[in-house]
Amino acid sequence: MLRFLPGTLVLLVTLTLTWALNTKLGDVPPVASLLSPYRGIWRNAEPEQAPQQTLQLPGLQQPVRVRFDDRRVPHIFAQNEHDLYYAQGYLTARDRLWQMEFMTRVAAGRISEVVGPKALEYDRFQRRMGLPYGAENSLRVMLRNDTTRLVLEAYSQGVNAYISRLSPAEYPFEYKLLDYAPEPWQPLKSALLLKLMAWDLSGRSDDVRLSNILRKYGPAVVRDLFPDYPNRTDAIVPPGTAPDFRPVPVPPTPPAFAAALAGGSWQRQPDPELGSNNFAVAGSRSASGLPLLANDPHLQLNLPSIWYQAQLHAPGVNVYGVTIPGAPTIIIGFNEDAAWGVTNVGGDVLDWYQLRFRDASQREYWHAGRWKPVRRVVERIPVRGQPDRLDTVLYTHHGPIVYDRNETVFNKQTPIRHALRWTAHDGGNEVLAFYRLNRTHSYPEYRQALRTYASPAQNFIFADRRNDITIQPNGRFPLKWPDQGKFILDGTDARHDWQGWIPMDQNPHVRNPARGFVSSANQPSAGLDYPYYLGWDYAPSDRGHRINERLAGMQRATPDSLRQLQNDNLGVNARLMLPWMLRVLAGSLPPDSAPHPTAPGAPEQAAQRVLAAWNYRYEAPAVAASIFELWYTDLVKRLWEDDFGPATGAEMRYPSRARTNQLLLQEAATSAWIDDRTTPRRETVHDLVAASLHFAVDSLTRKFGPLGPKWAWANQKSTDINHLANLAGFGRQDIDCGGSPGSVNATGPRNGPSWRMVVALGPQVKAYGIFPGGQSGNPASAYYDDMIDTWRVGQLDELVFLRAADENHPRLQVAWRLEAPHQ
Amino acid sequence: MPRFWRLALLIAVLSSLAQLLLPWWVVVPVAFAVAAGWGATGGRAFLAGLLGVGLSWWLPALWLHTHGAARLADRLATLLPLGGSGWTLALVSGLVAGVVGGLAALSGAWVRQAARPRSPEGTSTL
The missing domain is CATH 1.10.1400.10 (Aminohydrolase, alpha-helical knob region)
Incomplete structure (x- = not known):
């Protein structure tokens, strides 16, 4: 039988090699399935699009028409709202499925499931911070409302219609590289994405640091070196703006509390450079006599781009703008009559409570004169190639105890044995706010739309063709005594709890100020005459100061004046x-x-x-x-x-x-x-x-x-735009462009204007916009990064805004018809 | 057409058809079985397997490379790293599959030789 040995040996070698080439080994992808022209990356080729196509999509109620322009922006014309958001979900998934799904895994702490144990500490952190907990709370609120339930469910249905059409050969490239498959979309995932934004934009905290400074140097040094935002001359709502409301009483300030020295550090913090600009000029300062509005949110620059452009048209709505892939509606945009945009509010909406446990078992904590039970929540974390991990998170009435024992963790995180109170844990209906903003034509509707918006708090700027301009730092702000939460709070004392909210209609706001413009760039929300405490530390006023300085000198402004201001590089x-x-x-x-x-x-x-x-x-x-x-x-x-x-x-x-x-x-x-x-x-x-x-x-x-x-x-x-998974070759490095984190053109090494938009209101609204990337998330597509060079030199595209599905426009290239399959 | 080329072509055609329906590793049983049934010497079976299975990848990869996959192929060739050339990536792709196909064909030929110890029919004409 020895003569069979050579053949058998070679066969064994062949089978071993086959197995190795078909299996993800550590970080090495399954090479042969990745490179196969039958199922692998070659199948992600993007052929020329046929100018006309009809797609059969189960679940559509009436036919939907979609027209794509030369940037591949879909212009969706639906005959009812279900179909509108269904189509938005379908088309977004078609361009960005991997990104939208991956980001929800980032939010939910489910990365280990894809990449193995190296992401375990990251996943634990996301869960222990309570991101999925907050998302569940928001989801409950959003599903209770008939409108947002319809929107979220139709959107999910559309995403799932796309996923169910895919064979493994058609999965986006990143699934093949990382060797996993898309899973069905659910409304919870949209809620998770909004919480991820809340983390990026309101997840910073200096409470531990300030408490430590207070311990080391005393209150006089804190008052001297860490005052409550002393420079408010450039506040968003200008000092001297008369309040149009009767303030509610603020809780009394309890006696000073000296927190115990908190060890460790709060290391995994969102980047403080994340910020944004928005500004609007009144008709008195514009060449047209009607308002102009501009917005540029500064976020981490990645490919696929963080934003996705779309036009949504259905009975009662015709809106254009950008949204985060995975979130229905338009987040920043305009309609025929009005435009709006957002920048982040730096208010303090995240606080830490020092706890006193009854004993080492940490099952009860002291609060308001009695022992209260700790709620224990078990998190099950699936890990690729290993058994699931179980992790128990302790919750108090304040919120989760992010780390409950001294442990050597990958992301060292503090303060240990403290409870976290954060607005992102509360349920809000942000989707309803955006749904209404999309349909807002006037100032009262705008104010109404903002009422359900909770977190992350944003400076909502607004302009309409009736010559209203206005801005409102908006979100749910806890009703605090002065400096509450500047330092670590006493978790045993009920007077340290958040004791209510600033009434929504009493959030700072200003409408049609005499100076003829409104603006924000993450600086303090209001002057000292505003009756409530919102926080002590804000972004430097540099950008805000420069914007106001230039707007104050602007006469007969055109959209190009605002574009030039967006690109102002002065430090x-x-x-x-x-x-x-x-x-x-x-x-x-x-x-x-x-x-x-x-x-x-x-x-x-x-x-x-x-x-x-x-x-x-x-x-x-x-x-x-x-x-x-x-x-x-x-x-x-x-x-x-x-x-x-x-x-x-x-x-x-x-x-x-x-x-x-x-x-x-x-x-x-x-x-x-x-x-x-x-x-x-x-x-x-x-x-x-x-x-x-x-x-x-x-x-x-x-x-x-x-x-x-x-x-x-x-x-x-050295401005770099990197692929979301940091894949070499899939981003764009060392981009030759100006700007700096402190300039209005806030282009830094990794962060920058992630969407620049200028809208000129008028009988025929005209708008301009660009983002540093492209509409497609497919690295094989010409639309993956086609806007970067236009963005780099500070130019904007005119945005194609259609009034009807069959309108002619020279930049329209492809028309689709989506309809339910014939019975 | 010489027998060697006919063997390579047969492997190419059969493995291409099989891969339309089944995962890429179906080239292993295909090349093994064809080589075992054909009865070539080990060296020639290996070469025919390499060429045959390689072609079953080179041709569609080149076609896709010139029909919309080039940008992605160039990027992946930067990541791997293969100097950022999608053409190199196409060449390497086919080689990866070809080596597997060649080894499978080699084992097929040797197993046949072991099962029929006398020199395989037609060897001289190869």
Whole structure:
């Protein structure tokens, strides 16, 4: 029988190889099934589209017509609302199925199911933060309402109609690479996506850091260095706007509470750079005599794009704009009569409660004079290639105890044994708010639409062709005593609980102000004359200040005026600080400061010349912008690191930029904070300024060589748009564009204007928009990234807004008819 | 047409048809069975399996590459990494399948030789 050995051996080798090529091994995809031209990635080829097509889709009530323009935006014409949202679900899934499903897994903490145990701690964190819990709460509210139930269910039906048509060969590319299959869509997934936005936009908390600062330095230092947003001159609702309501009583402030030192750190925080701009000018400032409105939300820049454009037309609605794939309706957009947009509100809607447990079993906690039971929820986390993991999360009446014991976790997270209270856990009906906004034609309808919107709180800007312009920081805001939640709260004292909400119609708002424009850029919502406490810390007012400065000078504005403002690269911080920094550098020197880094011929000298000639604009080729950013950032670090940095042993944070600048400009000569307390000698502000310039020039020289065009801001900033799963080759790197996180054109290394829109209201509304990506999520498609270059140079597309399904337009290319199969 | 080319072509046609209906690994039984039934020497069976199964991938991959898959193929060729060329990816794809097909054909030929120890009929004409 020995003669069978060679054949058998080779057969065994063949079968082993076959198995290996057909199986996902660690991060290596199943190579042969991935590369097969029968089922693999080649089948994701995107052929030319036939100009006319009819699709048979079960569940449609009446035929739906869809027209695609040359950016592949679907213009959907349905005869009833069910069919409208069904078609929106179907078409969104067709372009973005993997993305929308993957993001719901990100929200729900279900990534381990796809990639294995390496995502386990991430999944635990999402669940323990209560994202799925909040989504369930919102879903209950949304399904109780007849309108939103219809919208969410029709949308799911449409997504599922698409999924059920797919054979494995037609699954989007990423499913093949990661080796899994799409699962049916449900309304819960839409709710999860909204909660993921809530996390990105309202998931930050400095309570632990502020409590630690309070412990270390006392209340006087907190009052001095961490005041409640002192600069409110550029508040969204301008100071002096008369309130049109009678305020409700605010809960009394309880005695001060000194929280125990909280260990660890709150490390996995959303990026503070996430922000947005919106502004509208009244007819008095526009060439047409009717309002113009602009919006650009700044989010992480990814492919597939975070936004998806669509026009939705049915009896009673004709709206165009963008939505998040997976969420029905339009989130930012316009109709024939009105336009609206959103930016994030930085109010404090996330608080931590220090708990007292009865004993080590942590089954009861002390609150309001008695022991209350802890609710235990078991999370079952499926893990690819391993048995399911069970994880028990403890809930108090405040919310989940995110980590209930000292554990070494992948995402170190604090404060341990504290309960989380967060607006995203409460049920709201955001879908109803957007549904109504889509159909809003006037100011009263707009105010009505905002009433059901809870979280994440947004500055809703609005303009209509009756010449109303208005803005309202909107969402559910807890009715707090002043500074409630600036520090960790006492979980045993009922006076520390959230005790109600600011009445919705008393949220800050301003309508048709005398200055002829409204705007927001994440700065404080209102002046000190607003009767309620919303939070103490907001984004720097730089962008807001610049927007208001330019709008105040705008006359006979056109859509292009607003487009240019969206692309304004001026750095307000550089304009404020650079002249002072150069002056300090040139000032008299203490005798012992040798060797002096700004000696003649030193590279710092050339850098100073470049800086002195700079116009403070973060243009792509600007060398001075690269130097200034490093210089200023390092100066701030040198100022605060010894006092609030990691070396102090406690998790703290730096004072805000506004407070830092005030200290440098006005108090530098006398302030004790200037000195670096880790060195024996006493530093002056000149020492810090000179050393940080030396650091900046030195870093740039190491990175790019001697001072020259290679130091261009575009190179230093290096804007990247990456694939959502960070796949090399599937994004676009080192994009040559200007802007900076502090400019109105807030294009940073990874974040930036994720959708720029300008709407001109009028008898025939005209609108313009662009996002840095494309409509299709298929990397084989020409529409995957076709808008990036237009976006990069700051141009906008005119948006094709149709009044009827059979309207002619030169940019329309493809027409579809969707109908139920014939019986 | 020489027997070798007819063998390769037969493997190409049969494995292409089978893959329209079944997963890619159906090329293993196809190449094995065809080679075992044909009775070639090991070396020639391997080459015919490689070419036959390889062709069953090269041809459709090239067609799809020129009909809408190029952007994705280029990107995947950056990720893998294959220098960002979709053409290289198409070549490598066919080679991966071809090696499996060749080995399957080789084992088919050797198993047949083991079952019929006398030199297989027609060997000399190959």
